[in-house]
Amino acid sequence: MAFDRRRELAWMLTLGVMMPAGFAQADTLSPGEMGHPNQKSIGIYVGSELTEGGSTYLAGFGHEPSSHWLEIIPRQQHPEGATWQVGVTDQARIPGELIDIPQVSTTYKYISSSYSEFAGFPPPLTNGGLNEKGVAARDIWAPSRPELVEMSEDAAEQTPQTGPQYSDLAKAAMERASSAREAVEIIGGLIDEHGFSTYGGNSHLIADAEEGWVFINFAGGQGLWAAERLGADQIRVSYPGYIHDFPADPGQSDDYMAxxxxxxxxxxxxxxxxxxxxxxxxxxxGQAFPAEDPGDFYPAFYTEARNPPALERELEEMGPLTLEDMLAYVRDPRWSTDFSGYGQVAELRPETHPELQSLWVAVTSAITTPFVGIPIGAEDVPPEFKQHRYMTKDADSHFLDPDYGPLEATRYATRTFKRLLYHTCEHPRDFLHPVTGEIETFERQLLDERGEVEAQALELFEAGDDAQARQFITTRTAEHLLASLELGEDLVRDVERQTRETYGIRMPEGDVAEGETAPATSQPMARHGWGAMIHCYADELDEYPRQHGQYAESSLD
Known part of the structure; x- marks a missing residue:
């Protein structure tokens, strides 16, 4: 049957299996099914007993082929009876229908990396971030066993799935939770009450300064979910998200929920x-880790790294871990590729003023983007780091609305750092070390200045000048972000100049069809979909993991 064949091929994509020779995706699969192996995102939890300064870390990124930007969403009050729209549309791989569910009276402030594209999932989307209560969250893929996915697909043939999807749940955790445990209770309760719109299985990694939780929500339309507590003496890498041993009676332990x-x-x-x-x-x-059943969809180095227990052992051997270690680990070229839409490290420090807890953010792939610490007390980011049209969903379908003209007229940080990524990764043996060295020198300067900046902010908070303290934090954060953009523009200018002088700018070969006259430079630029990957990994270039700042003496000159 035609539907069964489409579902089989879509499932092959989900598992990361190479498509049969001669298979034309666009002729056979719907937009929601086409080219989406659901192997997305990494999350890393490190408990406070395993870090040098007693901080808890929650780090990672998402994989999305779209625009990315920073948002600081303020605390908001909502009238009685207010609702918010959740779910997926009929364009999702497993079709759904949007519904409205009740909104809470108060939603908390949080910092987020937003993005615009996942088929059938209305933008803006988020995988989490850091909220004003010191709760950090990450969303990570976690494939359910095939029978569960088939249950969801079979049910969707008759009735579209409804209920919050992964981004809705991440948003709810940020907007409503005052602790990691409460976040689990909130998103589990939303699934219990409203169901879950799935793309095939998903997970969340959530932390506060005291503990972490891994939460898995399964396909199947049965409302299945489970959560495991992570203590201060544990490390968990979700790549994908997983839980192993689980009690037959989870209600008898405070360490599990389901x-x-x-x-x-x-x-x-x-x-x-x-x-x-x-x-x-x-x-x-669930399913086996990709490293245990790699296939040949992705490069070998990329698939082999997707073994969470091995990465956990790697991090344990590095301990006690520092913020610099976490920045370098998220930047690691084994996974920081063009696919990584941004980088985040939430640093939850003990005995720190709540508004000085910070989310360190690289606005796009950290392999060529500096991290900048954004305290939760900051109220805004510069327009250069907000939404622009580059790679934003449906941005090419209409002329720009005049309301957005001034924003669009500013430089776009994501575009600058993407340019740097593409130039650097074309010749990583020439450029990766000096570019990384410049970026990490900049990050160390920010860390050197942090004590003075926080002391001034804390003095204002203690004097009761909260508004002035937030304005000071906002101004300094903007200065740091804009300085990172200036660094990016200097680096891309230097790398591009040296590339032209040494190699020239390589032009695409394209796919030439019989009778076609359009040159390769005018043909589709994403013709191989998820099977293609720009990355900076080069055999024998480095041993990983590596120390932050080790290329400080490397130079582009």
Whole structure:
């Protein structure tokens, strides 16, 4: 049957399997099914007992082929009866329908990396960030077992799926939670009450200064979810998100939570025999790690890194971990590629004024983008770091609305750092070390200045001048962001000049069809979809993980 064949091919894409020779995606799959292997994002939790200064870290990024920008969403009050729209549309790979659900009276302030594209998921989208209560969150793919995905697909043939999707849940955690545990209770409660719109399985990694939680929400339309507490002495890498041992009676422990049907459904399906006090959630409800079943969709170095326990051991051996370690780890070219839409490291420090807790953000892929610390007390970011038309969903369908003219007229930081990425990754042996050296020298300067900046802000807070303190933080944050952009523009200018002088600018070969006259430079630029990847990884160039700042003496001159 035609639908079954499309579903089979879509599932091959989800698993990261190469398409059959001669297969034309656009002729066979709908936009929601086309070219989306759902292997997205990385999340890293490091408990406070394993860090040099007692901070808790939550780090990572998302994978999205779209625009990215920074937002500081303010605390807001909502009238009684207010609602917000959640879910996915009929353009999603598993079709859905948007619904309205009740909004809470107060939503908290938070910092987010926003983006515009995931088929059928209305923008703006978020994977989390850091909120005013010191709660950080990351969203990470976590593929459910094929039977569960098929259940969702079969049900969607009759009735579109409804309920919040991954971005809605991440947003709810940021807007409503005052602790990591409460975030789990909130997003689990939303699924219990309204259902879940899935693309095939997902997870969240959530932390506050005391603990972390990993939360897995499964496909299948059964409202299945489970959560495991992570202590201050633990490291968890979600790449993808996973839970292994889970109690048969989760209600008897404060370290676990789950939907009411989570254990019984596994037994009913014959996926677990019900014997013993624990069962393995990934083996029961999930899939093998990509490194265990790599296929040949992605480059080998990229797939081989997708082994969470191995990365956890790697981080343990590096300990005690510092903020600089985390910045360098998110920047690691084994996963920081053109696919990584941004970089984030939430640094949750003990005994720190709440408005000085910071999210370190690289506005796009950290391989060629500086991290800048943004305290939650900051009220805005410069227009250069906000939404622009470059790679934004449907930006080419209309002329620019005059309301957005002044914003669009500013430089766009994401575009600058993407240019730097493409030039650097074309010749990484020439440029990766000096570009990284300049970026990490800049980051160390920010860290050197932080004590003085925070002391001035804290003095204002303690004097009761909260508004002035926030204005001071906002001004200094803007200065740091704009300085990072100036650095990016200087670097891309130097790298482009040297590329022209040494190699020239390589032009695309394109795909020439019989009878076609359009040159390659006018042909589609994303013709290979998710099977193509620009990256800076080069064999024998470096050993990873590496120390932050080790290329400080490297120069482009």
């Amino acid at each position: 939907s009411d049907n989570f254990v019984d459904f596994a037994i009913e399906q014959g996926w677990w025999d019900g014997e013993g006090d624990y069962f393995n959630v990934q083996e029961t409800y």
